[in-house]
Amino acid sequence: MNKTTALITAGALGLTWSGTLLAADDYITLASTTSTENSGLFDAIIPAFTEETGIDVRVVAVGTGQAFEIGRRGDADSLLVHDTAGEEQLVADGYATERLNVMYNDFVIVGPSDDPAGISDSENVIDAMQRIAESESPFASRGDDSGTNRAELRLWEDAGVTPQGEWYRELGSGMGPTLNTAAGMDAYTFTDRATWVAFDNPQDLTLLFEGDKALFNQYGSLLLSAERHPHLKHDLAAQWHEWLVSEQGQKAIADFEVDGQQLFFPNAE
Amino acid sequence: MLTSDNAFSTALALILSMDSALIDIVMLSLKVSLMAVMIASLIALPLGAALALWRFPGRNVVIVALNALMGLPPVVAGLCVYLLLSRAGPLGEWGLLFTPTAMMIAQVILVLPIIAALTRQQVEALHGEYAEQLNSLGLTRLRMIPTLLWDARFGLLTVILAGFGRASAEVGAVMIVGGNIDGVTRVMTTSIVLETSKGNLSMALGLGIILLTLVTMINAIAHMIGETAKRRLG
Amino acid sequence: MNAHHTPPVATLELDRVDFIHRGHTLLKPTSLRLAGCQRTLIMGPNGAGKSLLMRLAHGLLTPTTGSVRWQGAQPAQAMVFQRPVLLRRSALDNLTYVLAIKKASRPELKAIPRKAQAMSALEKFGLAHLAKRPARVLSGGEQQRLALARAWLLNPQVLFLDEPTSALDPAAIKAVEDAVLEFHRSGTRIVMTTHDLHQARRLANDVLFMHNGELLEHSPANDFFTAPSSREAAAFIRGELVW
Numbered sequence A: 001m002n003k004t005t006a007l008i009t010a011g012a013l014g015l016t017w018s019g020t021l022l023a024a025d026d027y028i029t030l031a032s033t034t035s036t037e038n039s040g041l042f043d044a045i046i047p048a049f050t051e052e053t054g055i056d057v058r059v060v061a062v063g064t065g066q067a068f069e070i071g072r073r074g075d076a077d078s079l080l081v082h083d084t085a086g087e088e089q090l091v092a093d094g095y096a097t098e099r100l101n102v103m104y105n106d107f108v109i110v111g112p113s114d115d116p117a118g119i120s121d122s123e124n125v126i127d128a129m130q131r132i133a134e135s136e137s138p139f140a141s142r143g144d145d146s147g148t149n150r151a152e153l154r155l156w157e158d159a160g161v162t163p164q165g166e167w168y169r170e171l172g173s174g175m176g177p178t179l180n181t182a183a184g185m186d187a188y189t190f191t192d193r194a195t196w197v198a199f200d201n202p203q204d205l206t207l208l209f210e211g212d213k214a215l216f217n218q219y220g221s222l223l224l225s226a227e228r229h230p231h232l233k234h235d236l237a238a239q240w241h242e243w244l245v246s247e248q249g250q251k252a253i254a255d256f257e258v259d260g261q262q263l264f265f266p267n268a269e
Numbered sequence B: 001m002l003t004s005d006n007a008f009s010t011a012l013a014l015i016l017s018m019d020s021a022l023i024d025i026v027m028l029s030l031k032v033s034l035m036a037v038m039i040a041s042l043i044a045l046p047l048g049a050a051l052a053l054w055r056f057p058g059r060n061v062v063i064v065a066l067n068a069l070m071g072l073p074p075v076v077a078g079l080c081v082y083l084l085l086s087r088a089g090p091l092g093e094w095g096l097l098f099t100p101t102a103m104m105i106a107q108v109i110l111v112l113p114i115i116a117a118l119t120r121q122q123v124e125a126l127h128g129e130y131a132e133q134l135n136s137l138g139l140t141r142l143r144m145i146p147t148l149l150w151d152a153r154f155g156l157l158t159v160i161l162a163g164f165g166r167a168s169a170e171v172g173a174v175m176i177v178g179g180n181i182d183g184v185t186r187v188m189t190t191s192i193v194l195e196t197s198k199g200n201l202s203m204a205l206g207l208g209i210i211l212l213t214l215v216t217m218i219n220a221i222a223h224m225i226g227e228t229a230k231r232r233l234g
Numbered sequence C: 001m002n003a004h005h006t007p008p009v010a011t012l013e014l015d016r017v018d019f020i021h022r023g024h025t026l027l028k029p030t031s032l033r034l035a036g037c038q039r040t041l042i043m044g045p046n047g048a049g050k051s052l053l054m055r056l057a058h059g060l061l062t063p064t065t066g067s068v069r070w071q072g073a074q075p076a077q078a079m080v081f082q083r084p085v086l087l088r089r090s091a092l093d094n095l096t097y098v099l100a101i102k103k104a105s106r107p108e109l110k111a112i113p114r115k116a117q118a119m120s121a122l123e124k125f126g127l128a129h130l131a132k133r134p135a136r137v138l139s140g141g142e143q144q145r146l147a148l149a150r151a152w153l154l155n156p157q158v159l160f161l162d163e164p165t166s167a168l169d170p171a172a173i174k175a176v177e178d179a180v181l182e183f184h185r186s187g188t189r190i191v192m193t194t195h196d197l198h199q200a201r202r203l204a205n206d207v208l209f210m211h212n213g214e215l216l217e218h219s220p221a222n223d224f225f226t227a228p229s230s231r232e233a234a235a236f237i238r239g240e241l242v243w
């Protein structure tokens, strides 16, 4: 019996470590947002980067708030997020040395197809948000301090609405779960287009409002500080950072489509 | 639209396709959880037995703490391991964050209290029965530990399975410390969360069915081994 | 008397030993000397304190006051309980287990491997055909014989038995009593409790009589059965003092 136990132990140890040992050593860890990961963008562009440089990119998809925290603690080599103000703060605080525009996508408002608040013919997003608030139609908010959540809250502020009351539901969830919940309760919600297009469980939800410039969602890549976090793979991370804004990187982003729709629009300067 | 039919056919299609990504995910799930349970057992079985045999001041505090830790939310365990292994944390040097090893450590922390607390109960009961005979043979308490663990083996098998159940079912801890990295730290439960968040509910449920099937199979095998041995040994 | 030269059995001395549990005196102060290779039977009604006295003598319990001492070196001891405690393993493994942990052997078996030693003990107690059987599915009589075989392998100089036959049928009782005599023949001192007068008459060289947590008599068997010195012992022998 003891022999058996020893064998099982050895076997399991072998299994565990063989997996780790065989993996490529040249990789970076990228902290990014759930919405980007869920859209499938990384599956489309990372192979191109790996082919060019031999560097693999391991994506940890979390909320924007957590991504910043990971950057501050030095737990990832690179960040690709969409909260320009937060990104600039990270640079100002000395955790990152450079921030570059990479691409944008846009936010849209989805809701029940009978559109009880009548937002589909609104003039602009401010108008649409006001109509939802006035009609007190159910609205599902991420409520998780993510980039999307922060953008939504800025728009309520611009619309002069204090979002609260029975109709406004803060879920404290990622984009996917929020869409699932909104679909379940026939609520409006504010989502990035990429997650929406890739989302498979819309039920009665449909896209009701889009196209306002105020809905653009800028993505930035951050180069973390070698001074703060000397242990990180700065050389490899810099290659990724530069590739994203290079001609090849920008083209890979533009080429990524879901259901024939381009989801991200490269806009590196 | 999600129907359970469609989840079952998705599960079946997934299994039949022998998709290599899926196999990797299943293997990683098993590796992480089995290793975690094994390491936890190596520590918790003797620890639980020692706790059953020794009286010392504060013993009740330890027992209550262990019992309470059986209900430790996985996310909290994950968060603690995250802070420990984070570059800014005390063990940051090791560079273990977002690796299968980190996931294993988190699961060890989740499983260890269960195995230790339940082992303590089982060994204490058995010791009540054996104490006079073992004392008469002049055994030290240290020497009693292997004897009692071996003789409680059928009960302890169930204890270890309870630990495995918790390890293989939890998602909160492995999500935080593993990061759900595709091909590196993605396991069954984190895949289920991911597919759910993509609204791909039949895929999520299909993965759930596979996970449940695997766990059931492992339990069935362990149960059969236990029953056969029990019948042979009385 | 026996083929192997065993050293003379050490003398056990209890000096004003008592045992108090939660304010109840379960054993009143008792002084006692057990010398020589005797077959001592501890008698008395149920609850008299026989098991308690035996556990104190064997060292399973520590007296509240007083001392339990062996004159000279502490002898090898073994104990057989009323309900045998057998491990959840085969009969054979129960025996190899004690050989492994005690590193003891009978002198006549020393030369052979442990498993063979265990087999010879099983044979001696008529259990060889049950070697592979799980110990805990054996009948009561078989279990008690296995406990005796285990004690046999430990080659004790003193063997304690606490009502070893109280749950057995007559044939099994006979087997246990034969085993006790066999132990004694091979040089082992016997200390045994019973509340069975007939058994005591069959086995005892000397008798300790207890009643209500008190040792009332210690006398040679003949004297005890023919002329007990205490009223309680007389009543017990007449079968009037059952509890």
Ligand SMILES: Nc1ncnc2c1ncn2[C@@H]1O[C@H](COP(=O)(O)OP(=O)(O)O)[C@@H](O)[C@H]1O
Residues within 6 Å of the ligand: C021, C026, C044, C045, C046, C047, C048, C049, C050, C051, C052, C053
């Ligand atoms: N562990 C214990 N706790 C409390 N009382 C006990 C314990 N063991 C024995 N006793 C009490 O001590 C007395 C003597 O018990 P015992 O020695 O078992 O009697 P017997 O002569 O029948 O063997 C009884 O009254 C019994 O209830």
Ligand SMILES: [Mg+2]
Residues within 6 Å of the ligand: C050, C051, C052, C162, C163
């Ligand atoms: Mg008794």
